[in-house]
Amino acid sequence: MINNPSLLVWIASLLAGGALGTIFFVGLWWTVRRAADSPTPARWVIVSLIGRTTIVLTGFYAVGAEQPLQLGLCLLGFVMARMLVLRITRPALTALAPSPLHSQVKPPCV
16 A cells, blocks of 8 residues: 555656546547548648647646646656557558568569
Protein backbone atom coordinates (compact mmCIF):
# COMPACT_ATOMS: atom_id res chain seq x y z
CA MET A 1 0.00 0.00 0.00
CA ILE A 2 1.27 3.46 -0.86
CA ASN A 3 1.34 5.75 2.20
CA ASN A 4 2.91 8.79 0.56
CA PRO A 5 0.20 11.11 -0.83
CA SER A 6 2.66 12.96 -3.07
CA LEU A 7 3.59 9.66 -4.73
CA LEU A 8 -0.08 9.13 -5.56
CA VAL A 9 -0.23 12.61 -7.11
CA TRP A 10 2.86 11.83 -9.20
CA ILE A 11 1.39 8.55 -10.41
CA ALA A 12 -1.89 10.31 -11.20
CA SER A 13 0.01 12.97 -13.16
CA LEU A 14 1.80 10.29 -15.19
CA LEU A 15 -1.48 8.48 -15.89
CA ALA A 16 -3.22 11.74 -16.81
CA GLY A 17 -0.45 12.47 -19.30
CA GLY A 18 -0.88 8.99 -20.73
CA ALA A 19 -4.61 9.56 -21.11
CA LEU A 20 -4.05 12.94 -22.77
CA GLY A 21 -1.48 11.44 -25.13
CA THR A 22 -3.79 8.59 -26.00
CA ILE A 23 -6.63 11.01 -26.76
CA PHE A 24 -4.33 13.20 -28.87
CA PHE A 25 -2.58 10.52 -30.92
CA VAL A 26 -5.55 8.17 -31.39
CA GLY A 27 -7.51 11.25 -32.45
CA LEU A 28 -4.77 12.12 -34.93
CA TRP A 29 -4.74 8.58 -36.32
CA TRP A 30 -8.53 8.59 -36.62
CA THR A 31 -8.48 12.02 -38.31
CA VAL A 32 -5.92 10.98 -40.92
CA ARG A 33 -7.91 7.87 -41.77
CA ARG A 34 -11.18 9.82 -41.93
CA ALA A 35 -9.72 12.74 -43.90
CA ALA A 36 -8.29 10.41 -46.54
CA ASP A 37 -11.80 9.37 -47.57
CA SER A 38 -13.44 12.77 -47.14
CA PRO A 39 -14.21 15.26 -49.92
CA THR A 40 -13.13 18.02 -47.47
CA PRO A 41 -10.01 16.70 -45.73
CA ALA A 42 -8.79 20.15 -44.66
CA ARG A 43 -11.91 20.66 -42.57
CA TRP A 44 -11.33 17.36 -40.76
CA VAL A 45 -7.69 18.14 -40.08
CA ILE A 46 -8.25 21.70 -38.86
CA VAL A 47 -11.21 20.91 -36.61
CA SER A 48 -9.43 17.88 -35.20
CA LEU A 49 -6.23 19.84 -34.56
CA ILE A 50 -8.10 22.56 -32.70
CA GLY A 51 -10.10 20.06 -30.66
CA ARG A 52 -7.18 17.80 -29.77
CA THR A 53 -4.93 20.73 -28.89
CA THR A 54 -7.61 22.33 -26.72
CA ILE A 55 -8.16 19.10 -24.80
CA VAL A 56 -4.44 18.49 -24.27
CA LEU A 57 -3.54 22.04 -23.25
CA THR A 58 -6.47 22.18 -20.84
CA GLY A 59 -5.36 18.87 -19.35
CA PHE A 60 -1.74 19.98 -19.03
CA TYR A 61 -2.87 23.18 -17.34
CA ALA A 62 -5.15 21.31 -14.94
CA VAL A 63 -2.49 18.77 -13.98
CA GLY A 64 0.61 20.93 -13.88
CA ALA A 65 -0.58 24.40 -12.89
CA GLU A 66 2.42 25.85 -11.04
CA GLN A 67 3.75 22.35 -10.31
CA PRO A 68 6.78 21.70 -12.56
CA LEU A 69 7.27 18.11 -11.42
CA GLN A 70 3.64 17.19 -12.07
CA LEU A 71 3.77 18.90 -15.45
CA GLY A 72 6.95 17.00 -16.32
CA LEU A 73 5.40 13.68 -15.32
CA CYS A 74 2.30 14.53 -17.33
CA LEU A 75 4.49 15.25 -20.35
CA LEU A 76 6.36 11.99 -19.81
CA GLY A 77 3.07 10.10 -19.80
CA PHE A 78 2.08 11.95 -22.98
CA VAL A 79 5.28 10.87 -24.75
CA MET A 80 4.91 7.30 -23.51
CA ALA A 81 1.36 7.22 -24.89
CA ARG A 82 2.73 8.42 -28.23
CA MET A 83 5.14 5.49 -28.36
CA LEU A 84 2.37 3.06 -27.43
CA VAL A 85 -0.08 4.41 -30.03
CA LEU A 86 2.64 4.34 -32.71
CA ARG A 87 3.37 0.71 -31.90
CA ILE A 88 -0.30 -0.28 -31.94
CA THR A 89 -1.25 1.57 -35.14
CA ARG A 90 1.85 0.62 -37.13
CA PRO A 91 1.04 -1.73 -40.01
CA ALA A 92 2.28 -5.28 -39.70
CA LEU A 93 5.70 -6.01 -41.17
CA THR A 94 4.17 -8.60 -43.48
CA ALA A 95 2.03 -5.88 -45.05
CA LEU A 96 5.15 -3.82 -45.77
CA ALA A 97 7.27 -6.68 -47.13
CA PRO A 98 7.35 -7.15 -50.90
CA SER A 99 5.57 -10.18 -52.24
CA PRO A 100 7.62 -13.09 -53.65
CA LEU A 101 6.50 -12.18 -57.19
CA HIS A 102 8.18 -8.80 -56.98
CA SER A 103 11.40 -10.17 -55.56
CA GLN A 104 12.02 -12.31 -58.69
CA VAL A 105 11.87 -9.33 -61.04
CA LYS A 106 15.22 -7.65 -61.68
CA PRO A 107 15.36 -3.90 -61.14
CA PRO A 108 15.33 -1.80 -64.33
CA CYS A 109 18.87 -0.51 -63.74
CA VAL A 110 20.47 -4.00 -63.99
